Amino acid sequence: MQTQLADFIRDTAEGREADEILRKCVHCGFCTATCPTYQLLGDELDGPRGRIYLIKQVLEGQPVTEKTRLHLDRCLTCRSCESTCPSGVHYSRLADIGRHVVEARVPRRGTDRVVRWALREFVPRTQLFGMAMKAGRMVRGLLPETLRAKVPLARPAGPWPRPRHERRMLALAGCAQPAMAPSINAATARVLDTLGISLVEQAGAGCCGAVRFHLNDQDGGRADARRNIDAWWPLVERGEIEAIVMTASGCGVQVKDYGHMLQGDPVYADRARRISELTVDVSAVVAAEADRLSALLKGRRNEVVKVAWHAPCTLQHGLKIRGVVEGLLVTAGFELVPVRDAHLCCGSAGTYSLLQPELSTQLRDNKLAALSEGGATLIASANIGCISHLQGGTELPIRHWIELVDARLNGFAI
Incomplete structure (x- = not known):
């Protein structure tokens, strides 16, 4: 795809990355077959190929409207198109760049602006989110059906084994998961303990940054990343942990991307890259011990x-x-x-x-x-x-x- 990016972005890091991504797209349309919103709406502009075209127009200096923003808002960033694309177009990163520019050109107003602000400020704060979830459970039966569906019933976490193995790994507690399903990390700790690995959570780490970053508060998302790196780095530097285990795949994608997110930060770039290298989904950890797991379950x-x-x-x-x-x-x-x-x-x-x-x-x-x-x-x-x-x-x-x-x-x- 030929591009002529506008002066405001051409010589920036984002502009160079966007230009590289855009040039890979051959507009073959394979992505539309696996795009959930295109399947529902049947509108070319609600599929990856159409959204790429819209972002290209924006970055080339064409007028931006609320309709442009609407089509980008409807994208789930599910990245199914990336799995389908034969040309290796990194659509999700292009979408982040395009949305950031569109947000600046067409500011949100009214309820839409307030709701997004509230989500950015409320969800990533673990203690505040936990208090709200506890309050919601107390009145769950009185809530409207749509809101009640967002308040899962509490389930006991069960015991968390004390650290006793030479092999140790870090777990990210995250922001929503501790309140909604503390049983997940506790179950992970028990499984890994049985396999000879101690799992620990580090005080000071919190939201992975995905909530803010994908609501176009990219600076806020990077700040969350830096906070987590600061919390984890002493253990990494001393060689006390061999991996950072993600039990929520959404957080895993974000933390694996820290190296890219902070590549322009002279203070955090190297540390962020190392954190990304150490980050693994829990499935990879358990799969590496599959023979031992099978033996323990045998019979x-x-x-x-x-x-x-x-x-x-x-x-x-x-x-x-x-x-x-x-x-x-x-x-x-x-x-x-x-x-x-x-x-x-x-x-x-x-x-x-x-x-x-x-x-x-x-x-x-x-x-x-x-x-x-x-x-x-x-x-x-x-x-x-x-x-x-x-x-x-x-x-x-x-x-x-x-x-x-x-x-x-x-x-x-x-």
Whole structure:
């Protein structure tokens, strides 16, 4: 694709990156076949190819309108198009650049502006979010259905093993997960403890930065990244941990990107790159110990449970992890049912379910229909956002896959 970027961005780091991405796109259209919003709306401008064209126009200095912003807002940034693209177009990074420019050119007003501000300031604050979740559970029965779906019932976390192994790894608590599902990190700690690895959380680390960054507060997202790096770095520098384990694939994608986010920061660039290198999804850690896991589970008789696996977009398209969790669940004795259109987004996408509720609900209902077709009695996923979003539309229990492995390995309830 030929480009003629405008003076305001041509010679900037963002402009050079955008130009490189745009030039890779050959407008073949393969991406439209796997784009969730194009499937729903059938509008070229609500698919990756059309959005790339819109961003190109913006960066070349063409007028920007609220309609431009609307089509970019509707994008889930699910990155399914990146998995499909034969030319290696890094669409998600182009979308971040384009949205940032559009936001500056067409400021938001009224309710839209207030809601986005509230999400940026409220969700990443772990203690505040936890207090609100606790209050919401107290009056859950009185809440409207749409809001009640965002307040999951509390489940006990269970014990967290004390650090006792030579092998140690860090876990990110995050912002929403500690309040919504503390059982996930606790289950991870028990599974890894059984496999000879101690898991610890570090005080001072919090939100990964994805909430602010993808709501166009990119400076705020980078500040969150720096805070986490500061919290983790002493342990990294002393060689006390061998990896940083992500139990929410959405956070995993963000932390893996710290090296890119802070590449222009002379103070944090090297540290950010090292943090990204150390960051792994929990599935990779458990898969590396698959033989030991299999041996520990050998001979155990468990009830056959049919499970429908929902692979979050951040896992399969962002982290490029496919087939790993499925293998671990089979090793743990679960029967996986086939799921059609497994590449499509469930509609959660961070704050998308709150900002685009109509499209998000359509995608959720489509996904739940696909997950229910095989007769599963349980749905498993790998991201707290997907889990809570899907649970709001079904009576089937939805769990993080590590909780299922924990149940088989350590006898905890599913």
